[in-house]
Amino acid sequence: MQDLCARLAYMSDVNLAALEEQAAASPSGKDKDRFPIANKMLEWAAVIQRPDESNSPLIRAVFAHELGKGAVRDDWAPELLVDLRKSRRWPTEFALKRILESAKGARDRQHSIERRLARAETVSVIDAGWRDKRIAAMRKCEGLAQDEAS
Numbered sequence: 248m249q250d251l252c253a254r255l256a257y258m259s260d261v262n263l264a265a266l267e268e269q270a271a272a273s274p275s276g277k278d279k280d281r282f283p284i285a286n287k288m289l290e291w292a293a294v295i296q297r298p299d300e301s302n303s304p305l306i307r308a309v310f311a312h313e314l315g316k317g318a319v320r321d322d323w324a325p326e327l328l329v330d331l332r333k334s335r336r337w338p339t340e341f342a343l344k345r346i347l348e349s350a351k352g353a354r355d356r357q358h359s360i361e362r363r364l365a366r367a368e369t370v371s372v373i374d375a376g377w378r379d380k381r382i383a384a385m386r387k388c389e390g391l392a393q394d395e396a397s
Contacts, residue, residue: 251285255292262296269295297332306331310391314338323350324388325381357381 255263269291275281283291292298309315309331310324318324326349330342338346360378363370370378 251288254285254289257298258292258296262292265295266292303331305335305337307391307394309337310388315388316392319385319388319392322354322385323347324392325384326350326353328384328388353381 255266258266266288270283270288273283273287275283275287306328309327310319315324315327318327323346326346327338329349330338330346334342336342356374357378360370360374
């Protein structure tokens with residue numbers, strides 16, 4: 248229970264109350280008389296209020312490692328960050344192949360959008376928003392890699 252409390256410490260009071268309400272409405276066990284397991288609580292908590300990845304030891308460790316630094320250098324860090332947020336595991340070789348495939352598509356899309364912008368062509372609001380989010384994610388990844396290098 249102490250571990251669960253420590254992992255939920257990032258949540259605001261109102262979001263903790265929302266999590267409490269969800270847990271009360273979703274009892275576990277055969278007789279539905281038990282508190283939900285910690286992993287389920289953490290999943291719900293992440294949906295209610297996503298933890299700041301700068302506080303995640305896993306994410307900090309990955310970006311401190313050559314893997315994360317290489318991802319930043321080679322422009323696939325946003326996709327690595329998405330995978331880490333989702334899986335909460337150090338990427339396996341299989342996961343890295345999937346991440347790199349996803350990153351190739353994302354880089355191609357971003358470059359296409361940027362070429363259209365450079366030619367003063369119209370870019371859809373969806374494409375512009377997607378590009379802005381990817382750039383912001385890349386900056387976050389650069390910050391994570393830089394913080395851990397210091």
